[in-house]
Amino acid sequence: MKDTDIKRLLYTHLLCIFSIILSICIPSFFLENFSILETHLTWLCICSVFVTAVNLVLYLIVKPNASSKRSSISYKVTRFLKCCIYFLMSCFFFHVIFVLYGAPLIELVLETFLFAVILSTFTTVPCLCLLGPNIKAWLRVFSRNGVTSIWENSLQITTISSFIGTWLGAFPIPLDWERPWQIYLFIHERHTERQRHRQREKHRREPDVGLDR
């Protein structure tokens, strides 16, 4: 049981990383002048869509937790709607936090919001997939010794890694290297795509290695 779970976990993470890579490669076939640095907004959208899609598909295929007994359509619909609302709320919540961290209020608002969206895709979406719109369960997973299964463990590690990665992403802000990836982002999200991407991948791999042991 545990071995199969670990295997599945590994595949899901690999797929996630693969989807991020795809989101860099594929659009360049369809869109002109696509590059991560110049058309970063488009890339952010595409990346978050890809990752969400992969997460949803994986959730439907793998179904890590035994689905609830009641499975009427209306229940599923309300659940789905609730998830959407939670997702939106988390986007706005992150946006507010970024502004509090110093992102400008009016200018670059789209950048800030998309950054909030992508952070939500990496943190909220897996939570919603795995735990459902259940705040109490979230709190349980993210408090000490509250983890019950290996899936929740992986969820905890990836989500916290994402937050730490974002937090550390502010590191190059004050440096005056004048690299292109430093230019367009302000106070908090001087955190760059490339940077974030690297961190994402790094953080995604870490739990896998740890669990495969």
Place this chain on the structure above:
Amino acid sequence: MRLGSGAFAACCVVIEVLGVALFLRGFFPAPVRSSSRAEQRAEPAAPEPSAGASSNWTKLPPPLFKKVVIMLIDGLRDDFVFGSKGVKFMPYTTYLVEKGASHSFVAEAKLPTVTMPRIKALMTGSLPGFIDVVRNLNSPELLEDNVITQAKAAGKRIIFYGDETWVKLFPKHFVEYDGTTSFFVSDYTEVDDNVTRHLDKVLKRGDWDMLILHYLGLDHIGHVSGPSSPLIGHKLREMDSILMKIHTSLLSEERETLVPNLLVLCGDHGMSETGGHGASSMEELNTALILISSAFERKPGDIRRPKHVQQTDLAATLAIGLGLPIPGNSVGSLLFPTVEGRPVREQLRFLHLNAVQLSKLLQENVPSYEKEPGFEQFKMSERLHGNWIRLYLEENNSEVLFNLGAKVRRQYLDALRTLSLSLSRQVAQYDIYSMLVGTVVVLEVLSLLLLSIPEALSNKAELEVPLWSPVFSLLFYLTLLVLSALHVIVCTSAESSCYFCGLSWLTAGGVMVLVSALLCAVVSALAKTFGDGKFLSKNPAHPKPRWSELDVLILLGTMGHVLSLGASSFIEEEHQTWYFLINTLCLALCHEIYRNCLLRDDSEPQQCPHVEEEFIRTAAALQDRSTGCDTLEPHGVSRSLTSLDTLRGYEKWMVLASPWVILTCCRLLRSLNQTGVQWAHRPDLGHWLTSSDHKAELSVLTALSLIVIFALVQRKCSLTSKVALALGLLGVYCYRAAIGNVLFPWQRDSKDISKGVIEARFVHVFVLGILFTGTKDLLKSQVIATDVTIKTVGLWEIYSGLVLLAALLFRPHNLPVLVFSLLIQTIMTKFIWKPLRHDAAEITIMHYWFGQAFFYFQGNSNNIATVDISAGFVGLDTYIEVPAVFLTAFATFAGPVLWASHLVSFLSSETSSGSALSHACFCYALICSFPVSAYIILVTSLRYHLFIWSVFSPKLLYEGMHILITAAICVFFTAMDQTNTKA
């Protein structure tokens, strides 16, 4: 000897201050000068080289100009004259630059771009050291060889009007002068009118040879409203008309005497995009320099681009122009275009004089001067020059002479450039020995502090300081012996001057005793720790302390901040680090609060008995250990569960909301003052408020802030100090209205602006009164020793006195910083620290972080230019050194000081335990000395970094000042702690 950990920490910080002072003295060396320059003044001028033939030119050449007028405009950036602003506002100057008989240059100033060092550079041609910035406030007499002194010795009559700094630099040099003080920055008309009013009279009189005018208005406008303000245009136009007046008067005089005069228009430093100066941006470094004289012929259609030259070149040029010897320390080279119109022989003579002076300076400062390329070039040109003179005296073919002359000239110019460059690069050597001794002292103190952490933060808050045993140990004497031997060897062999060697033997011996005693103490502490460590590891009953997320954050944040000091960008943008850290701190607190509240709600139904049991246990434990709260104690859920239970509904909501309120406050403050370097030019609320269009808004904001300050502070005061506080705050508003920052609602017409001395003194009286009441209460609590509340009230009164002083000194747009600081303190006290029961160490570090953040919220940065010197003149008629320095220091470090004093009053009122204050003192000392020690090592290793003067040195000065203030705070802590234990 047993010592309380507070007293121990205070001692450590005081010793550390000594170490840092020694380090600073070594790090900022006295600029290297040519030795015995003053005595050699009578030295004859170098004769013309003549290669065998005897030349009759052995004296100094006669002056080129009869009269010289130097018009120095403070902060005249190059584009104010040569850019679009110059074309628009300075038509006459532009005409002169483009078509008239003039030479224009862009003169590059060196660091620091502050007025006094720049005046020195202009007049001596040397490069003043960085430490001159600190001496800027009370400029002592300039003893170096300079143009003014030479001119006076040559019997020239010099008249000066303008910035008082000149009068202080050159006392008794001027036959007539009128100094204006530059410290009332908000005044930009009167300072200049004071200069101009003499002009008509002086220009008519012919009894002077040199006239110096220093206009301050432009710089003041820059400080108040920045370089893009419309006021700049008016001021430039005014300056243009003054220049025209002087120029026409000089021209009309020339028509009578037929001897050319010289008019110099120059700036001392530029102006950054925010309007300040002191740093090294291009706008601050590049100044305009225009030499105007009818001697400078110009063919029509001859367009000259302003050439880039060094500011130091002016001294040599002036000396040549006036027929004076070139100042001995000058590293500048003659501005050749000024002598281009002279015969070739004279040109070569001037170049030779300059080259001889530079090569002499090089010989005195560089041991291996013969290998310098500049020196070789100079020798070669001198030889060629001699040949040329021989040919000239033999009256050879004029074409050969001309060609050879051109070649010699080119050689000389090359040699001058190379010499000047290698001399400017000859940065004064660091005094490594003093630096090393200072570093050793600081590091030893730090390691002592670090090693005594477990003992100092234990319940008793006392520790055994091994002081006497080391003094009699062998190690101590051996170290002392080795150090003395080293001292003798270093001091006898050192070539460059060394401060530590210059100290008297007794002082140096004292320092060495201190160093070796500290070393022995560290070694014995180390031995003890390891011994204890072995013992503890054998003892399984001792649990490993579990760290909460908050502790991890605090530790990592401190570490990260210290590491970030190694990068110049992080120093420039240090405020970002602190804002980021306190934001994260707030989010971590938020997380802690929510987890406690929500999880408890969740688990209560099932785990009720368990919680109950835990509650009883914790309560019992708290009662047991009423004397101390231990950092090593595991804290977390169990501690806070009980305290949040007791809250009522509305208070609980306030607790939940408080982190967000604090975050919002911080976000607002962040947009009040843009600071740092990279984003300093961005518009912020502070600039918006200070612009003259928004005076009404500023007045309303000021009044509101003062009211809120009163409301927040008066809660815990006694009645007397409440009244005093109210009157004092009223006085603050009157003061601001008197100096014209804000408006009275009933006074629409602008009345005359005064210095507001009476109003400010009125407030000072109340500040002193409140502080006095507080001290009296503290003494009473110590003598009577019955009531803790008296002491609490006394501490709070001292705190409110400091708040009142800060309210007086802060510029009006900064008053919200004070308000938010008080607000955050109140919220944190009520809703976070009390319910969550953080221990003294955590509270101390949070106070420290917020204090640092507020230092930057005030608009400070790690740049000397942001220090608000005007705060030192509040309530003073003239510059008096001690109070001015004190007030400026307080206004600059108000954030950290206010938070620290809040910490004292909070801890002494809050905790039942006696050791909280000593713990806090220890933590404060440790967390302040950690960055300083690390920074000293970093700076030592980065001392040849490109940005050492512009970025690292100002930060070093700030750190030095910070540790001094920390020492004062720690002593205050300890004093409070002593009264506590006695009570």
